[in-house]
Each structure stands twice: as C-alpha cells, then as structure tokens.
Amino acid sequence: MKTHSYTRILQWGECDPAGIIFFPNYLRWMADGVDQMFLAEGIDPNAAVAPGTRSGIPIVQLSMRFLGAPRLHETVIHQISVERLGGKSLTLHHRFLCGENLLAEADETRVWATFKSPENSGLNPARIPDRIRAMLAPETGNPPDTTGDKEEE
Amino acid sequence: MKTHSYTRILQWGECDPAGIIFFPNYLRWMADGVDQMFLAEGIDPNAAVAPGTRSGIPIVQLSMRFLGAPRLHETVIHQISVERLGGKSLTLHHRFLCGENLLAEADETRVWATFKSPENSGLNPARIPDRIRAMLAPETGNPPDTTGDKEEE
Amino acid sequence: MKTHSYTRILQWGECDPAGIIFFPNYLRWMADGVDQMFLAEGIDPNAAVAPGTRSGIPIVQLSMRFLGAPRLHETVIHQISVERLGGKSLTLHHRFLCGENLLAEADETRVWATFKSPENSGLNPARIPDRIRAMLAPETGNPPDTTGDKEEE
C-alpha cells in the first residue's frame, strides 16, 4: 500500500503557551499531508469535477494517541500509510516522530465523495476511481477490501 | 456610521509560547467581527447570489498598530466602526481593548464583490446595495463618499 | 458528573473551500470549550502554579466520529460531559449538534499535569486536586474511578 513521508518544523504560531504543539494542528497536518500525498501523484482530491460540483475526501472517523509533543522549532517527521482501501472509503495511518521518538499516531477513515458547490447540500459518496486505486495499492491485484463501507453503500 | 462591539476571551489555542495572542488571530477576529456585524442586521455578506456565484467582501488594504497584547484568558473588547462608505468599497476601523487599555487598532478597506464558485476566476466589484448602505450609514442623507474607489471603477 | 454546553456560529475562517467546517477546528473548539467549562467555575486549568511552573491538561487519547458538518454561519451546540474522573486523568465526551442533528461526537482523555516553562522539559502528571474533583463530580461521594490511570501512576 502507498506510503508518504515528509518533514516539517514546528512553527511559533503552531505552539501553545506551553511551548509545544497546539494539538489541533496535528489534524491540520494530517489534512495537508494527505492532500500532498495525492498531489505528488498528480491527483487533486479536491478538484472541481463539473460546473458547480467538487470532489472531496471528508473524514468520517478518527482515533488518535498522544505520547509526546514536539517543542518550538523541532523537526517532525510525518509518515502516512494507506491501511485499508475500500470501495468508497479508505483508512490512513499517521505517525508523527521526532527522530526515533513517536509523538503521536492516528487512524482516520476518509470517504471518496462529490458535493455541490457553493450550496453544499450534502455529500455523494462515490466509488474510488481505478486510477486512484492503482496509485494507492499499486502492488496488489487483489479485489478491494470493502470492509467498513457498509454505512456508505 | 454603523458601529459594532462585542467581547471575547483569549483562548489557549490563540496564544503563542509567549502566553499572549498570536497576532494573526487579530485578523481572524476582524474577519469574524465584520461578518457578525452584518449578520446581526440579517445580512449575509458571503451569501450565494445565483447558482455558481457568491458574494463577498475581500480585503484590499490594511494598516495596523500593536500597542499591547492580551494574555491567556483575558477579556478583549473588539470595537468596529464604519469609517468610510464608498461606491464599491468601505473602510472599517477596529479597536481591541483590555478594559481601558488599547491593545491594537486597525483600518481595513473591503470591496463589495461577487465571484464565481468554486472556480473563483476573479472578483467582480459591485456597487454596495442600497439596503446595505442604509444599514451602514443610517443617519445621513448624504451621497456616498466615493473617495478611494478610483481603482475599482 | 459535570456538563457544560454553549452555542457558537461557524465563521468564514473556520470553513474550507467546501463551505463546511475545516474539521481540525472541532478540536480547537474542544480545547476552548473545556477551558471555558473550568473557567466558568473560577478554575484556570492552565494557571502558573509557581515561578517557572505551569499547570495544564494535555490530551493523551482521542476518538471521534463525523456524521455531518456545519455550513457557513450555522449555529452549533457544543455539549461537554465528564464521562470518567480518574486519579490523574479524566475522560470528556463532546457532542456537536445543529438543532437536533448530531454532527460529530468525540471522547478525549486528558491528564492533570504540571510542566516547566518555557523550557518544557516534560509533563509531571499529578493527582486531580479535591476542589477540581468536587467541581467535576459534585453529586457523588464515591471514591474516584482510577480505571485508565495505570499508565500514569
């Protein structure tokens, strides 16, 4: 399955008065990182797909553990791996490290969807397209795991 | 001219490691406060105006002075006043206070505009509608000041 | 157990290009809301407790479900309830609603701690003080539930 990794420096405006990361910024990094993983493959997961219609990959589930916290100006390694590729959803695993030191990890489930813009009258989950599927799970010829897609079908 | 005032408490996540406001949050407050000033009058300055078209009041100019800074959990009074009401733009004055103590003040110019969504192929400045004009400058029968609108006409 | 509820309007700068909440803002609301729950009782959970030492309630675990999403300028009800009160930690349940419509819910575990400032050389978990304990679980004379505190003791 696909993995993506990059490093970032914890900025002044991302810290709280304790001098460590204000923890909601981890989620912002997760949103940024997943988009970058797709963009690096030439895929814009938020592209306009038709006049007044946009694609998107909204989050539906998240679980996260916080073991440590980066301090101001520390370098953080953010690793993303695709854990599960379903019919209309995928699960991503995130790890945040300072050197060898695991700071936090998270699992999040995203849905492949389109929505009307700007009214946004609701999401329409859609099957993950084959070219996306090939990018996320290039090494297997296996049929997609549809576990966890029950609520979307 | 219209004025609008409200109070807010400086939150943990709005502070930097110095334990004071991370200054870009003043601008977020300005964006929030101006929207609230309009919403309190029943006007949504960002409303969809047609399929695929949205209104907006983007900023074009800002000047700001920082005299002090609120600390974690301090109560801040945010005062907004309409300083100038032009044909297609308006200038707002913002004051941030802790009690009697002026922390910061700003002048910003906003343009009344519409844009295509979601492509956002550019802004179309438009004349501020009469009902908005009446709300922003209720006490005068004077013609609008068009100073500063040169670039937009 | 203690509950706390308040309403907020989803602001322009809290939305993403889909016109709905940028989901990390839910976590910022959770951080703000928990602080406000304590502050409303006259307790500052982030107070300086000695020269160079500050208290804090860092998050160690989070699980969250996203069922819907508020749109620009919608009113959101944020309900917080204390689910578990341990020796050195507590678990909070969060619900976000638009009217009767549940948008998201989360469980988070926080640790009662102190840390050195500004160096922040690590957290020292501490027993939740009795006056805090009385505020969070006023109606029971039961001994605190210490489940889930194993890792901290």
Add this chain to the structure above:
Amino acid sequence: MKTHSYTRILQWGECDPAGIIFFPNYLRWMADGVDQMFLAEGIDPNAAVAPGTRSGIPIVQLSMRFLGAPRLHETVIHQISVERLGGKSLTLHHRFLCGENLLAEADETRVWATFKSPENSGLNPARIPDRIRAMLAPETGNPPDTTGDKEEE
C-alpha cells in the same frame, strides 16, 4: 540587507469558502517566514535566554496591500527583505507572488525584546545584538539607522 525567499503550496485548510487564501494566513506565513530566515542562519529569535526569560520579536506596526489571492493548491513565492535596521527594531518587507503575479505585499516593524515567561509581565526592548546585526546587514559598515526607534528608547 538580508533577503530570504521560499515557496509554499496553498493548503485546503488555509482557504476560505471562496477557494482562495483566508487572508489572516498571510500573517501566519509572515511570522513563520521571518523565524525561518533567522533559523536558517542558526539564530533562534524566540530562544530562552535565562531561566524564566525568553527573547522575541513582536510586531508593532503593519501595513499591507492585497492585489490578488492564491487559489487552492497554487504555489506561492514568499520574499522577505530587511528594509530598515534600527537600534532596537527592524522593518521587513514581504512580497507574495504566484509566478510573476504580485498577490500581496506588506511592511512590518518588529522590536527586539525579551519577556518573562510564563507570566509575561511585559516586553523589554533591547538593542539588536551585533551578531544579529551582522547577519541582517552584512554588506555595510554603516552605523545602524535609528529612525523609528524613538518610541522604544
């Protein structure tokens, strides 16, 4: 005088419902960029300087023009140049470009200072140290311009 330039991609969470930058993020970028300019030279402008005392470079004045706005996932070039190097303050000029297209520009004045942490009982402006001075204005042997420092002395 010193210049610093880097590129960044406009992220999903930095955009507003118009699909362009939520403008307060420019200020966050300015804060990040100035810190990175110093860090690239091995200088931490926010370092702890003594037990309970931290350095900092708070903003005191800002003026900004907004000419265009980057859209989701566009690449932005952020150029920073030192415009004025005073005794206890400096003025920085920021330019934001999409290719050749100037999106916004800003001038900000920062003060070299220390403050007590975590109480933050106020800033103590201090003379910019010689090694910082040499980094910011390496090519001149001229005495520092002290214009604009009146309020701090």
